[in-house]
Amino acid sequence: MGRNQREREEGDKHAGLLKLAQILTYLVVFAGGVVMGLTTSSHIHNTNFISQPYRNPHHPNNYIPISNCSSSAASPPPPPPSSPPPPPPPLDMGEFLHPPNLTHTLSDDELFWRASLMPKKEGYPFRRIPKVAFMFLTRGPLPMLPLWERFFNGHAPLFSIYVHAPPRFHLNVSESSPFYGRQIPSQDVSWGTVTLADAERRLLANALLDFSNERFVLLSESCIPIYNFPTVYRYLTDSAHSFVESYDDPTRYGRGRYSRSMLPHIQLRHWRKGSQWFELNRLLAVYIISDTQYFSLFRKYCKPACYPDEHYIPTFLNMFHGPLNSNRTITWVDWSMLGPHPASFGRANITADFIQALRNNGSLCRYNSEMTSICYLFARKFDPSALEPLLNLSSQSGCILQIDVVEPSLCYFMLTQIYFENYTDEEIDRCFEEFYEDVHTELLKFGEIVNFKVPL
Secondary structure, eight states: OHHHHHHHHHHHHHHHHHHHHHHHHHHHHHHHHHHHHHHHHHHHHHHHHHHSOEEOTTSTTSEEOOOOOOTTSOOOOOOOOOOOOOOOOOOOHHHHHSOSOOOOOOOHHHHHHHHTOOOOSSSOSSOOOOEEEEEEEOSSOOTTHHHHHHHHTTOGGGEEEEEEOOTTOOOOOOTTSTTTTOBOOOOOOOTTSHHHHHHHHHHHHHHHTSTTEEEEEEEETTOEESSOHHHHHHHHHTOSSBBOOOBOOOSTTTGGGOOGGGTTTSOGGGOOBOOSOOEEEHHHHHHHHHOOHHHHHHHHHOOTTSOHHHHHHHHHHHHHOGGGBOSOOSEEOOOTTOSSSOOOBOGGGOOHHHHHHHHOSSOOEEETTEEESOOOSEEOOBOGGGHHHHHHHHTSSSTTTOOOOOHHHHHHHHHTTSSGGGSOHHHHHHHHHHHHHHHHHHHHHHHHHHTOOOOO
């Protein structure tokens, strides 16, 4: 029994020693873990301080690497403060009124919306000289370009030019030409389809972006002027009416093209026909490019043998703005061939008598409630072969045939007080001294148009 007791005591003692050894082992392992953790943390901290790149929000890559250095090295300087972005350019009144660049990415709907804006405030906060917008709807090159350049020469403040050509065509002219940089963003056009009317409205909308444009003339590559610039300018800017041919044609070529699908908005009694080559004042031009309802009817229902370019504008003006229209065109065309296209004229046709007959064939027309013999300002269709004899005629002496007269044309403007305040009395006197005899006859004829008295 004594031996059993002794064995039990020794077993308890041995178990206590084992328990103590386990506790000591746990303490050693715990202490070792703490020491290793502190050592690792210190090493990581030192490594980050020496080699971690500095994050700079102003650096292009957002990081500036910092090389190893001793703890005694100076800290890198803070990045300089970034300068504020330059202010946007101020809105320039000149560019707003007269866009210098015709290139834009506007869709037709965006363009028409922008061009339809009309100031409600009376008057202008700038000195506005009304300009004539010459809009060329062309299938490519302009064979009469030299004649038109001569026509425009010396009158830059009074006109602007817009060219609608196929999208892939580039009008190659010198930088000194008034046609330089005057192509507008365009789309393909097919003869006899609504795309022709689309192009006309596109030309009008681009020209309306210039607030100085007051009159708008549609021309083709085969058109020529038959009077000099001063005569054309005064005739248009002094007119109380626009010049859109609009008449009721009872034949199958007129009323026969009407579609009853346009009812009830457009009735047969409204239907009109007219020449494609129009001239409009600014108010009517805005009305036409602002219209959606009636043009959409022509787009949908006026298809060959109905031609929107011959019916849309004449019908629209007849319905809503008849009193503002003269119901005649100022572009002479010969339809005596009774075909789908008018007669063309080449080198053999061009004589002084022929041009004079275009200007005055004995007929009269109404201008500002008075009768006049000057009914046409332009003519078509002229072949490229007609260019040389036309240039020869335009360079002959005498204002009636001479197109490229600059100084005498300034006399017109001085007399009619368009540019009066821009010239001194001495300049006006010199104008009359040098050119009085040459222009006096033409001034007398010109005076019949604008109703001013020419000094004898």
